[in-house]
Amino acid sequence: MSTAREIEAKAAEWLVHRDAVPDANQDEFTGWLAADPRHRAAYLRLAAAWGRTAQLRRMVPEGGEIDADLLSVRRESWWRSGGWRPLALAAGILVAALAGIWWDAQESAFRSYRTEIGGLSRIVLADGSTVTLNTDTELRVHFSPNKRELTLVQGEAQFNVAHDTTRPFDVSAGAQLLRAVGTAFDVRLENGRPVQLIVTEGRVAVTGAKPPEDGGAAMVSAGEQAIADALQVKVSHLSSTEVSRRLSWKTGELSFQGEALSDVIAEFNRYNRHKLRVDDPEVAKLQIGGNFQALDVGSFVAAVGRSFDLVAKEAPDGTLMLVARQHSR
Amino acid sequence: MADEYLLEALGSEAILRAYLFRFVRNPADVDELLQETYARLLAASPRNGAVRSVRAMALTIARNVALDWLRHRDVVPMELVSDLAALDVLDEKAKVDEIVNSHQELALLSEVVAELPARIRQAFTLRRIYGLSQPEIAAHMGISEATVEQLLTRAVRRCADALFAREVPAGQPDSMSARLRRRLKSP
Numbered sequence: 001m002s003t004a005r006e007i008e009a010k011a012a013e014w015l016v017h018r019d020a021v022p023d024a025n026q027d028e029f030t031g032w033l034a035a036d037p038r039h040r041a042a043y044l045r046l047a048a049a050w051g052r053t054a055q056l057r058r059m060v061p062e063g064g065e066i067d068a069d070l071l072s073v074r075r076e077s078w079w080r081s082g083g084w085r086p087l088a089l090a091a092g093i094l095v096a097a098l099a100g101i102w103w104d105a106q107e108s109a110f111r112s113y114r115t116e117i118g119g120l121s122r123i124v125l126a127d128g129s130t131v132t133l134n135t136d137t138e139l140r141v142h143f144s145p146n147k148r149e150l151t152l153v154q155g156e157a158q159f160n161v162a163h164d165t166t167r168p169f170d171v172s173a174g175a176q177l178l179r180a181v182g183t184a185f186d187v188r189l190e191n192g193r194p195v196q197l198i199v200t201e202g203r204v205a206v207t208g209a210k211p212p213e214d215g216g217a218a219m220v221s222a223g224e225q226a227i228a229d230a231l232q233v234k235v236s237h238l239s240s241t242e243v244s245r246r247l248s249w250k251t252g253e254l255s256f257q258g259e260a261l262s263d264v265i266a267e268f269n270r271y272n273r274h275k276l277r278v279d280d281p282e283v284a285k286l287q288i289g290g291n292f293q294a295l296d297v298g299s300f301v302a303a304v305g306r307s308f309d310l311v312a313k314e315a316p317d318g319t320l321m322l323v324a325r326q327h328s329r
Numbered sequence: 330m331a332d333e334y335l336l337e338a339l340g341s342e343a344i345l346r347a348y349l350f351r352f353v354r355n356p357a358d359v360d361e362l363l364q365e366t367y368a369r370l371l372a373a374s375p376r377n378g379a380v381r382s383v384r385a386m387a388l389t390i391a392r393n394v395a396l397d398w399l400r401h402r403d404v405v406p407m408e409l410v411s412d413l414a415a416l417d418v419l420d421e422k423a424k425v426d427e428i429v430n431s432h433q434e435l436a437l438l439s440e441v442v443a444e445l446p447a448r449i450r451q452a453f454t455l456r457r458i459y460g461l462s463q464p465e466i467a468a469h470m471g472i473s474e475a476t477v478e479q480l481l482t483r484a485v486r487r488c489a490d491a492l493f494a495r496e497v498p499a500g501q502p503d504s505m506s507a508r509l510r511r512r513l514k515s516p
Contacts, residue, residue, distance in 0.1 A: 004360040012482035019456075020463040020478070041367030044335050049489035053457045056438055066459050068451035068469070071442045120435070251436040 004038070011042040015050060055252070055295075058120045061113065111141045115155070118271050118295050120252060128162035129169065134188075134249050135271045135294070143167075156188040158250060161202075176228045179205040179217075186247055194229035198238065198246055206233050254294045261286040261304070261322070272297050275319045276312075283310065283324055334370050338387040342493035345391050352395035362398060366391045441491040445484060452477055453484035 002010075014032065017024050033040045059070065113133060115121045121133045126143055133139060137155025141148075146166065150159075152173040161169045161180045169180040173189045176197075183202030189195050197204060197220060205217040206226050218233040220226045223243065227234045238246070248255040254271075256264055262284035265276045271294040278284045286308055292300045301312045301320065309325045338345070345366060349359045369390050442450055448470070455461040455469060463481075467474045 004364040005357075007364065008360075008486060009482070012486050013478070015485060016463075016478045016481040019481070020474070037368035037371050038364045041335060041364055041371055044332060044371075045339060045367065045493065046485050046489050048336055048339055049492050050457075050485050052492060053438055053453075053485075053488055055435055056442065056458045057460065058435065059439060060458055066455070066461070066469070068454050069447075070454055070458060071439050072447075072450065 002036075004042075007036075007038055007042045008046070011039065011046050014043060015046050019050070058118075058252070059122065061121045061123055113137075113139045113141070117273050120249070125162075127164060127167070130160045132158045132250050134158075152187050152189050154189055154191070156186065156249070158184070158186040158247060160184045175230050176233075177207050179207075181205065185220075194227045197226040197228065198243060199224055199226075200243060200247070248291070249294060252294055253291055255291045256288045258287045258289055260284060261288055264288045265322075268292075268294070268297060268300060271295060276301070276322065277315070277319045278322045280323060283308075283322060332371065334373060334383050334386065335367050337383040338367065338370055339493045341384040341387060344384070345387055346494055348388060349391055349395055352399060358398075362391065362394050365394045369394065437491060438488065441488055442484075445487060449480045449484050449487075452480035456481060 010032070014029060018029065033043060061070075113121070113123055113131075115133045115135060115137045117136045119133070119135055119137075123131050123133065125131065125141060125148075127148060129148075131139065131150075134156035137157055138153035139155075139157055140151040140153060142150070148164075148167050148169045150169070150171045152171060159169075159171065159180065161183045169183075171178045171180070171187060173187050173195045176195045178185070178187060178197060181203045183204055184200045185202075185204050186198040186200070187195065188197075197206060199220050199222050201222050203222070204220045204226075206220055206228055207217045218226060218228075218235055220235055223238055223240065224235055225238050225246075227236075245255040245257065254264075254267055256267075259267075262278055265278055269275045274297060276297065286304075288304065290303065292303070297320075301322070304310055304322070305312065310322045311325050312320045312322055315321050342363070345363060346359050349362045349366070350356070353359060353362060366387060370387055373386065373390065442453060445453065451470060452466055455466045456463070461469065463474055463477045466477045470477070
């Protein structure tokens with residue numbers, strides 16, 4: 001009698017083999033499945049896991065080359081973080097000079113990163129800083145020997161800044177310039193709205209279009225958010241639960257705590273081409289709580305439908321309209 | 330549809346494992362009993378219409394599997410009585426929205442992949458993230474297709490364990506449902 005592990009190993013073989021050749025050894029396969037219910041159980045379990053890994057495709061950076069080490073941690077933590085640099089210095093001036101040449105070649109170029117609607121992408125910059133791009137986002141990066149300049153053209157990005165006192169890390173978003181001081185922070189820029197900043201580590205100086213040394217910068221510290229428009233910067237404190245809730249998009253999830261349905265829908269619509277809408281002002285005011293997958297509009301609609309007795313009707317333009325059940329007839 | 334029961338029960342695998350562990354105290358035996366539990370779940374057909382809670386049904390089956398196993402071994406541990414009581418507690422608390430179980434999956438998956446041994450990780454990345462075919466992966470990595478298959482089988486088993494067998498602190502089989510319920514605050 002086979003052990004659970006042996007059965008699982010065989011099930012994995014079948015799964016991967018049939019992933020390559022869908023109808024491979026069909027009779028043998030169905031025979032194996034039917035031979036013991038444990039075979040079928042093990043196969044279904046692995047197939048479910050395999051299916052769910054499909055969402056990892058969202059991690060692919062836009063327009064990048066194929067990188068088999070995309071999700072490798074080692075590269076980020078050692079090479080890209082500059083952990084090698086002290087070694088280079090110790091090895092002498094020659095190595096340092098070569099590294100300098102490499103550095104310039106790597107970094108004086110402009111680079112542009114984009115995600116589509118529903119996209120989520122993590123990029124590692126040449127200085128070891130990491131940036132996570134949320135849905136429908138464009139970020140331009142320009143590194144030079146004494147400056148790190150980034151422009152959030154649209155969307156939302158979360159920055160983990162590699163410490164480097166000789167090169168300020170500046171992010172411009174709309175009319176705002178944000179200068180990081182050893183920091184992790186999130187910036188969100190949407191058409192016609194003030195820039196939103198959430199700082200999770202260190203501090204960020206927020207100014208208008210001028211660099212902060214001209215004075216007038218608002219300092220935003222960890223656990224604070226800033227909402228900045230052309231006229232003013234409003235800084236307020238956020239609880240740690242609120243911070244993690246607001247940054248839950250990094251894990252593909254949206255988290256709500258009593259927001260109006262209309263705001264919740266606007267949030268879902270950032271991530272999905274299939275848009276939701278709500279016209280009835282009473283329905284729009286419903287307060288929504290809970291965690292949802294940003295791309296799983298269906299589950300969200302089903303959940304609010306159940307909770308509030310709403311139904312979704314497809315409008316002629318293809319949007320899904322949420323209406324109260326008693327008005328739907 | 331029994332397949333659906335199994336797929337839904339996968340979301341409670343950590344709890345099923347914690348529950349089975351209380352009978353057998355040995356991870357290898359938990360693997361055996363879990364697979365048997367799933368196998369019986371596939372054969373299960375509800376007597377009166379829809380199943381109220383797949384998790385409760387899976388726990389009941391797990392208990393029967395464990396009891397058969399204990400009978401077979403002629404050993405009945407003292408804590409069995411309290412374990413049976415724990416089942417009812419789980420049953421009551423089993424109304425966790427199925428959406429919750431997939432939360433943070435993307436982050437979890439990318440961590441799992443990051444921790445795979447290099448060659449397994451590379452093969453898996455090329456297949457599941459970039460969508461290369463197995464022959465393309467073989468060419469890209471300069472290895473045989475048979476080796477690609479081997480690497481991928483190890484990757485899928487690790488992913489399944491990471492997704493379904495997430496650990497529950499010993500002695501608190503309901504801590505996961507409590508945690509999940511906190512996350513799904515009702516309006």
